[in-house]
Amino acid sequence: MLSLQETYLQYIRQLNIPVLLVDAASADFITNDDHLKIIYEALEREYEPGIHHIHL
Numbered sequence: 001m002l003s004l005q006e007t008y009l010q011y012i013r014q015l016n017i018p019v020l021l022v023d024a025a026s027a028d029f030i031t032n033d034d035h036l037k038i039i040y041e042a043l044e045r046e047y048e049p050g051i052h053h054i055h056l
Helices: 002-017 033-044
Strands: 018-025 050-055
Touching: 002 050, 018 033, 033 050
Parallel strands: 018 050
Antiparallel strands: none
8 A cells, every 4th residue: 555655746746747845854944044045945946847855
C-alpha cells in the first residue's frame, strides 16, 4: 500500500507543472534567518515542470 506522501507525489507528477518540495525538518526559522531567505529565493526562481527539492 502506498503512503499518503507517495500517493500525492504520483498525482502531482501527472499534472506536468512545476512543484517545489521543501524539506524543512531540520530548519530553524527562529535563530537562522538564512533558512527563510533560501525559501524566498527558491520561490522566485523559474522551474521546469516536474518535482524539485530543496533541503534546509
